[in-house]
Each structure stands twice: as structure tokens, then as C-alpha cells.
Amino acid sequence: MEDARASSKAFAIVFLDMRMPPGIDGLETARRIRAIDPDVNIVIVTGYSDHKPSEIAAAIGRPERLFYLLKPFDGAELQQLATALASRWTLDTGIADELAKRVAQLERMYAELKASEARAQELARLDALTGLSNRSGLSERFQAEVQAATAQGRQLSVLYLDLDRFKDVNDSLGHAIGDGVIRGFAERVSQAIGKDGFAARLGGDEFAVVCFDRPRVAELSERLLQACALPYVLDGDTVRMSVSIGIAHCDLGQPDLVEAMRQADIALYAAKSAGRGVAMEFAPSMERDILGTQRLARDLARAIATDELTLHYQPLVCAKGSPIYGLEALLRWQHPERGMIPPLVFIEVAEKTDLIRDLGDWVIRRAFADSRLWPDLVTAINLSPAQLRAPGFVERVATLAREMNIDPGMFELEVTEMVLIEDVAQAAEKLRQLKDIGFTIALDDFGSGYASLAYLSQIPFDRLKIDRSFVEDLRSKSGADGVIRSIVGLGASMGLSVTAEGVEDVQQHRFLQEVGCTHMQGFLFHRPLTVEAVLTLRGSRPEIRLSA
Known part of the structure; x- marks a missing residue:
């Protein structure tokens, strides 16, 4: 029985005579056989037994596989019983094997399901694009780290990271390149962190870093700034980015991720307001x-x-002080509760909150509309660096000019030297496209510190506007006249018109005339005027008379 069971050739039936030769009796033999093979059919062959059937069943077990054959019996009866039991055993064994296979299959499926569930739970904590923790994973890892930091007396810090002007990348190069920048940035962040903390992607171009120990924050933030400053090269495109970082330190007693993130977000806003990249x-x-x-x-x-x-519009005059050849559009905001808000205040707010593009587009649209009232005058419009940098800006201006049926040749677009700081080549290309459309291009506030001869040769300017500070210095600083002479000479050598801004007295006017300024503007001639005042002035067309 043991050998047959071990070789997977188990018996279907055992015929057992209860009256055995001297030694172990039939009952003990049956008990041992049942222990070896619980499924075998045992047939008790007896004419007389010392034990009742109930005693035999209790001793052997599995009464449903226990049968009796009384002596005397004939061969047909034995054959019939053996055939029936063998068929039943075969059927039961097959069912049992199939059931075992199904049970094993179910166990494998359960194990796979548990593994899949564990993986799904893991993925639910990860960002699909970068493989970093997402917001849910950040919260769980932070709570786990709080316990360790508290036990070791460490103070946790949270850094809120935001890629500067990432929307421009998506808009100009497409989301595939944008995704590549995000993945590359995530890799750099992870490398820069090392063992000092862990990172999570919050969504879009926003990331969070948890620093394990406050004294390491300054060095960590510097590594992050340097890592992001390196250019990204993706599918032949070189993308230059910077990152702004806001930092908050958790309370030692009860570190709170939500509060730390709120404070870090405020610090991030301050970092962007400070110029980005800090x-x-x-x-x-x-x-x-x-x-x-x-x-x-x-x-x-x-x-x-x-x-x-x-x-409002400030008249631009020829060197003599008349006639008026153009008007510079100047933005004004009369707040319903706070009164007149200075342009420097609300323009700074617009730049900090990314409203500058909408604001600039409003100015262009309104200036185009107002210019229909003075079609013989040039209208000058100031462009911000953010406007010029925005994807599709040139196309929007060209489309608006066509739709409003204005002549680009009667508009002068003014940019400051700030447009030259980040990407001279891109600024030059966009200004060249605007010039090809027909607009005149002027460099405003020239001399404030950024421009150079190299820049002037790359960008198709038509006019230089001398920064008003140099004109103001004529009253009090020696050498100011030399600076202005140099600027006017430079403009003349490059074939550019030169306008002096901020002319407020006759002496300034006379000097600027003498050195060769071609055009001027300032309170000496006209203050900024409303549209109605411009029309009144145009109706009277007064000549500017200067006292001796």
C-alpha cells in the first residue's frame, strides 16, 4: 500500500478478511491501511466477526468507503462488487484531482490578484510621467518620515518648486517636448537631493521636496537651482529653464504637511516676484x-x-518742438475704490501674476482702435518682455492689424533693454518679423544698462529713445552732456532716429537740439492727454512757442 501510494499507483479496493493468521488482526490491518490511504475502498470479507459493524466503522473511519462481503460468496458477486467500487473510485479520484487543480488555480489567481492589488496601490502613490511620488505618496512618505524625525530630533523642511515659464515651452514646442522637460527635471531633482530627502510631483510643472534635516536646506536648494539651470536638449531643440523655490520649515512638535506646503507656496510666489530662478x-x-x-x-x-x-497719449514732437508727429500710448487705471493706481504698481502686479500678456493685448487692441481718430499720426505702443516672449505673439498682432484694418507703418512698437537679457536671438527674430509686417521698432530707455553695440547690430531698430534719467542729469551732473552726445552720435552712425524723453525745460530742449536729437517728448511740450484732449488739440493745432 505504501509503495503504491508513493508511486502514484494507489489501489482502488482492498479486500480484507477479519479472521487473519496469528499476528495483527483484520481490524488493526484495516486501521493501518486507512491511515496510509484515506480514499481506498475497504471491503471486509467475513462470515463471523468479533466486532460489530459500528465498532469497525468507528475504528477504521471513512464509513462511506467501508463495505462488507459475507461468506460464503460466489465469483459473480465478487466481480460485481469490485467493478462497482472501482468505477466509483475512478470517478471520485478524477473529481478530486480536478478539484485539486481548480483549488491550485484559484490559489494562483488569488496570489496574482494580491500582487496586482499591491502594485495598483503602489502606482496610485506614484506620478505616471516621472515615477516620483504624487500628492498621495508625498503625504504617506511625509507621515512616515515624521515619526523618524521626531524620534531623532530632526526638523523637516518642505521645498515648493515651480519651473519658470514652462507654459511657453508647451505652447511653442509642443507637449511632447514639455513632457520631456518634466521627466528630465525630475531626474535632476532626484540626483540633486541624494540622501537629503525625497521628491514628489504635484502636477504640471510643480514639484515638492521634503528635506530630512533643516540645516541641509540651503545647500540642497542651491544644488536644485544649479541642476535646473543646465539646458535640456530634446529632439534637436535646446530648452533653457530656471526654477523658483519656496521653502518652509515644519514645526518641531507637530509637523504639518498642509501648513508647510501653504507657507512654501507663499515663499514660492515671493521668489517669482523677486525675478525667478531663486x-x-x-x-x-x-x-x-x-x-x-x-x-x-x-x-x-x-x-x-x-x-x-x-x-492716455503723450504727443511726440519734432526737434523744434513742433509739429506733433506721433502719440505714445500710456496706460491708466482709475480704480473704483482706490482711485488712480500708478502704472508702476499695477504693471508690476501684472508681471508677478502673469496678467501682463492679457494687459498688453488689451493695450494693443485699444491703441489700434483709437488710432483711427488720427490716421496721419504715428502711434507708439510699449511692449513688455513677457508679451514679446509669449508664443504666437507676432501672429496675434498681425491678425489683429488685419482684422482692424490698420496700417502697421503708422505704429511704432517700443521695447526696453530688458528684452535683451534672456534670449537676444529670439527677441531679434520676433522684432524682425514685426518689422517685416511693417511696424517701426524703437529701443526705449536706452542707456539703462543692458544694451550693447553687439545687440544693436543684431536687432533691426529704427529709433533709440534716450532714457529720461540722462536728460534729467543735464540739470545737475557734470558729464551728462557727454553721455547724450555719445548716444546721439551712435544713433546717427547706425542710421537711427533719436528721441529724447522727459524734456521739461528750455535749456534741455536747446541742448538736445544742438547735439542732433531728431525728436522729443516731455512736459515742456505736452503732458499725457485723454483721447478727447488729443482731438481738441488736433482741432486747434497750436504751435509750440518757446520763451527766450
């Missing part, structure tokens, strides 16, 4: 500043949408 730690004063800025930004967005803004 890291700043949270300070309570930032919260007061950001609330005021956000309220003003909300009001400004409403003002743009509801045409609450207006344009």
Missing part, C-alpha cells in the same frame, strides 16, 4: 504682501475684462 524662505511678512497683491491682481483682471482701463 530660492526664498517663508517669512510672515510675505503673507501680508501676497494677500494685497492677490486682491489687486483680481481687481486688475476684472478691469481688463470690463474695459475699466484707459489709454
